Amino acid sequence: MKTFMDDNFILQTEIARQLYHENAKSLPIIDYHCHLSPEMIADDRQFDNLGQIWLEGDHYKWRAMRTNGIDERYITGESTSDFEKFEKWAETVPYTMRNPLYHWTHLELKTVFGINKLLNPKSALEIYEHCTDLLRTPAFSTRNLMERYNVEVICTTDDPIDSLEHHIKLKNEGFKIKVLPTWRPDKTMEVENPSDYRKYVEKLSTVSGIAINCFEHLLEALKVRHDFFDSVGCKLSDHGLEMFYAEDYTLSSINTIFNKVYDKGNKLNNDEIVRFKSCMLIELAKMDWEKNWAQQFHYGALRNNNTKMFMQIGADSGYDSIGDWNTARSMSKFLNCLDKQNKLTRTILYNLNPNDNEMIATMVGNFQDGSIAGKIQFGAGWWFLDQKMGMEAQMNSLSVLGLLSHFVGMLTDSRSFLSYTRHEYFRRILCNLVGNDVEQGLLPVSELSFLGQLVENISYYNAKKYFGF
Structure with a gap:
């Protein structure tokens, strides 16, 4: 009988234990997607x-x-x-x-x-x-907790209208851990509520210095903010989507839709909403390509299911679940549209429904172009899937349908300064997967040195190289 939570927690074989303790355990952490408060880090909050x-x-x-x-x-x-x-x-x-x-x-x-x-x-x-x-x-304190975990880089999640003042403060102070912003433009697409959308666009106009009177002006304002994020060290964008949007559109029709919702304050029908979001995804992706950023897409969450509790305590309070939209065709069309224009940047796809694992693992292979190893990535198990079974399923699907060796590894996706243990959890699970394969004769023990490097790459080096940290 094994002891709970000992030094060899999760590690079932001698090879797994060797890989973890000798290759993975001591590597720094690159947390390229989280929801930590940059203000708390800048203020070095003491809980x-x-x-x-x-x-x-x-x-x-x-x-x-x-x-x-x-x-x-x-x-x-x-x-x-x-x-x-x-x-x-x-x-x-x-x-x-x-x-x-x-x-x-x-x-x-x-x-x-x-x-x-x-x-x-x-x-x-x-x-x-x-x-x-x-x-x-x-x-x-928050900063010392991060250092205690051997964190090297974190990327927070930030709206285009954010001042990024806390990122700038940390950089100017010379804080040893890189705290970089991530461009999260979800609200620029949320046209379902005309009143809320107008208020948001007016704020965007103010911070960008661009008077927004049409869709072209909206893109100009976003470009100004995109440039600003880049100047503060941003290297990634992130999008939280229910599904991918890839309907055909013309810029003339999008301008009409924008005027309808922004100038007139009228409700859009579903076709107009989908076409507007389709256009925005493409235009935002082109901005990322121009800056050589990586783009992330977290899709598949069915949010705010409990209306009563949403009205009482708001969003992000534990009333979300896995959605079941059909996504493959629209995802493929979106990626293909960018690829045809040679404007598809490095891309990470995160599914929330485990039924999509094999679809994503095969989809990423459609748009690899040989320019960058693992240019299109199957992202780590996200939200409800960032647990042992979910991580194993994601890595198994990626392994048999793609190349696990170029996977950029784990992230916390967390608001907690204690969640860096998820990197340890992931590394233990990764080492156990590889170790079990060696134990069963599915991988050669003679290649243990290469497998050790594979573990190190997935735990740290792949992300460092992929994002340019």
């Missing part, structure tokens, strides 16, 4: 207690607590203390066995705080007090 750093904004934990029968006041309630919320989380943890939260929770306790005890109602107070005491010391 008051374990409840704050662990439960603020963590909708993974919130979902589990609700499922465990915890009243909402102990989850998002403003009048409930941090410790009361933490107690309810500790009460929930034993019931998360076989959910990745059980692994993540204890991996974070061990790696960050040196705690090997299981979190449950009996240990809750002792663990809370111990971790809180540490968090109140300078060594556990």
